[in-house]
Amino acid sequence: MKYTHLKKQDSAVYKALLGEQKRQEEGVEMIASENYVSVAVLETLGTVFTNKYSEGYPGRRYYGGQEFTDVVETLAIERAKKLFGAEHVNVQSHAGAPANLAAYAAILKPGDTVLGMNLSHGGHLTHGHPLTLPAQIYRFVGYKTEADGTIDYKKLEALAKKEKPKLVLAGFSSYTRQLDYAKISAIAKKVGAYSMMDMAHIAGLIAGKAVPNPVPYFDIVTTTTHKTLRGPRGGMILCRAELAKAIDRAVFPGVQGGPLMNTIAAKAVAFGEALRPEFKKYARQILKNAKTLQKEMEKYGAQVLFGGTENHMIMLDVVKSYDVSGKEAEKYLDAVGITINKNVVPDDPRGPMDPSGIRIGVPAVTTRGFKEKEIKLIAKYIHRALSSKGEVKLLNNIHKEVKQLCKKFPVYL
Ligand code: DSN
Numbered sequence: 001m002k003y004t005h006l007k008k009q010d011s012a013v014y015k016a017l018l019g020e021q022k023r024q025e026e027g028v029e030m031i032a033s034e035n036y037v038s039v040a041v042l043e044t045l046g047t048v049f050t051n052k053y054s055e056g057y058p059g060r061r062y063y064g065g066q067e068f069t070d071v072v073e074t075l076a077i078e079r080a081k082k083l084f085g086a087e088h089v090n091v092q093s094h095a096g097a098p099a100n101l102a103a104y105a106a107i108l109k110p111g112d113t114v115l116g117m118n119l120s121h122g123g124h125l126t127h128g129h130p131l132t133l134p135a136q137i138y139r140f141v142g143y144k145t146e147a148d149g150t151i152d153y154k155k156l157e158a159l160a161k162k163e164k165p166k167l168v169l170a171g172f173s174s175y176t177r178q179l180d181y182a183k184i185s186a187i188a189k190k191v192g193a194y195s196m197m198d199m200a201h202i203a204g205l206i207a208g209k210a211v212p213n214p215v216p217y218f219d220i221v222t223t224t225t226h227k228t229l230r231g232p233r234g235g236m237i238l239c240r241a242e243l244a245k246a247i248d249r250a251v252f253p254g255v256q257g258g259p260l261m262n263t264i265a266a267k268a269v270a271f272g273e274a275l276r277p278e279f280k281k282y283a284r285q286i287l288k289n290a291k292t293l294q295k296e297m298e299k300y301g302a303q304v305l306f307g308g309t310e311n312h313m314i315m316l317d318v319v320k321s322y323d324v325s326g327k328e329a330e331k332y333l334d335a336v337g338i339t340i341n342k343n344v345v346p347d348d349p350r351g352p353m354d355p356s357g358i359r360i361g362v363p364a365v366t367t368r369g370f371k372e373k374e375i376k377l378i379a380k381y382i383h384r385a386l387s388s389k390g391e392v393k394l395l396n397n398i399h400k401e402v403k404q405l406c407k408k409f410p411v412y413l
Contacts, residue, residue, distance in 0.1 A: 001042075001412065025413060026406050027337040028378060032313035032361020033173065033201065035230045036368060036411050038273060041266045045232055050262040057092075057248060072265040079271035083207045084215045086238035090251050091267050092259040093235030096200045096224040099251075100126040101134055103220050103237055104167070106250035107194050110137050112166040115159065115193075118142030120344045122175025122306070122315075124198060141165065145175070145346060149306030153183040160191045170214070171198025171222075174343050174359050176290075176309040181217040188219075196220040202311050204228025204363065207274040208283020211311065219243060228286065228312055228363045231270025234263045282366060286312045289362040292372045296379030302386075305345055305357065313361035317345050320356070322386040327354040332385045336398040337406070338378065368409045377405060 001021075007014045024036070049069065055062040058070040058077075076091040093099035108114070114134075117123030121144045125132055128140025141163045143156050160168060168188035170179050181197065188195035197214040203223040205211045215221050221238040225231035239247050252259070273279060290309045297316060298304055305315035318329040326342030333340050344350075345357040360382070362375065370378070381398050388394045 001039075021412070025411055026403050027339055028381075028402055028406060029364035030338055030340045030360045030362065030378075032341075032359050032363070033224075033227045034361075035204075035226060035228065035363045037226070037230060037232060037266075037270065039412065040273075041230075041232055041270050044266040044269050045262050047262055047265065049265045050260070052261045053258045054261050055252060055258050057252075069261045069264075072261065072268050073259075076264050076268035076271060079268060079275060080236060080238065083271055083274055084213060084221070084238055086215050086221070087241040088239050088244035088247065090237045090239075090247050091225075091234075091264055092251050092256065093222075093237060094256060094260060094263075095233065095235045096124075096198070096222065097126045097132075097235075098255050099222040099224075099235035099237050100124075100198060102247065102250040102255045103196060103222050103239075104134055104138060105254050106243065106246040107220070108138055108166055111139060113139045113141060113163050114167045114169055115141050115143055115156075115163060115165045116169040117172055117175065118144045118346075120348050121145045121346045122172040124171065124173040124200075127169055127171065127198065145306065149177055149308070151177075151179065153180060153187065156184070157187045157190065160187050160193070164191060165193045167194045167196055169196050169198065170218070171196075171200070173201055174313070174315055176306045176311055176313055176315055178211060178310040179214075181212060181214045185217040194219045196222065198222045200224040201227055201313075204230055204274065204279075205283050205286060205311060208280045208286075210280070210283035210287050220247070225267050225270060228283070229270065229274060230282075230363070230367065231274075232263045232266035234260070234267055236267070285371065286363055286366045288372060289366050289370065289375045290314060292375045293360065293362060293379055296376055297383070300379065300383040302383070312363050313359055315343060315345065315357055315359055317357050318386060319350070324386060325350065325354050326356060326358050328390070329358045329386055332388055332390060332395060333358075333382065335392075335395040336381060336385045337402040338381060338385070368406075368411050370409060374405065374409070377401075 054069045058074045077089045080089040116127035170184045185195040195218045197218045200223045225234040302321040303317040330342045343357045343359040344355040
């Protein structure tokens with residue numbers, strides 16, 4: 001990509017862009033929530049759709065000149081409906097957090113109780129962390145995983161009966177097992193609560209039919225459109241037809257003003273890609289790569305949390321496995337060009353800025369073509385880096401090997 005105008009006009013931003021481009025090409029991207037979008041998606045993000053105000057929805061907007069924005073938003077909606085079998089879809093949420101906020105606002109009153117997964121057990125900030133706006137409006141109660149990494153649905157049902165939530169929330173950002181959607185939605189029904197799944201992390205696996213689809217089971221399903229779904233950074237809400245009006249109103253004008261039409265156009269393009277047969281292959285390869293990573297790390301003696309993985313990521317307790325903290329592990333892996341993030345482990349005795357664990361995901365490396373063979377190499381590099389005690393020469397040598405591997409799998413070049 002040339003960026004000729006930017007180069008001439010703003011050398012500071014251009015230089016940073018080149019740096020980021022090089023970082024993404026030369027490094028092994030293993031942040032579980034990141035991915036590489038296609039060039040078509042990138043192109044669409046940089047189009048004149050960014051100039052347009054389009055408050056409202058296709059066919060009923062507040063400003064004129066919507067004949068083309070209506071086309072792309074309708075395409076995004078129809079393609080998303082087809083991908084996930086949803087009755088209604090809103091593609092306007094700017095990101096996952098506002099999508100969740102809008103979903104809560106559509107069905108809850110201030111003070112209502114929500115059951116959501118505890119953050120250190122894999123849940124997400126927006127599922128009840130005290131510092132978030134939703135947690136100041138609603139009363140969140142967290143449920144936890146068991147020692148073997150599963151969820152005890154009998155315990156969850158007992159908790160729901162005790163707490164009488166208006167919403168039972170499923171979904172996670174660092175949990176690696178498959179949830180039992182039928183059981184969760186049945187528990188919600190039993191206590192007269194709505195059910196909602198935040199599928200942001202696994203939307204691509206669901207679209208690619210590599211894991212079960214939550215949409216038939218839940219009243220509302222929220223997601224981001226980047227991550228495994230490999231679209232532009234953004235959010236989306238899917239729901240039953242009877243909640244369509246409430247959801248649309250909660251997104252606009254409830255939470256947001258004008259939608260980002262360039263992003264919505266790029267969502268349409270990405271959903272078009274996800275509907276193709278190649279995407280099913282991609283989703284299946286993600287599962288194979290994550291399983292390979294789990295098995296290799298276990299062979300090296302590392303402690304993989306939650307009893308292994310059934311999705312796109314693994315969680316490691318690095319304090320127990322390597323006697324390094326999550327922050328140190330992140331630093332050592334950064335030094336060899338492998339990007340991951342430090343992460344809390346269930347009931348972590350350490351704080352979130354220097355927790356006991358790390359999260360490692362394979363969606364981005366799978367996009368660039370890594371298969372089991374390359375994942376085995378990566379596991380070896382991770383193990384060597386985490387065992388290095390920060391020895392610079394050792395880390396530099398691993399970094400050279402990482403760069404060589406990446407050169408063989410160009411992303412955009
Ligand atoms: N920040 C995302 C993640 O990494 O899981 C979720 O919001």
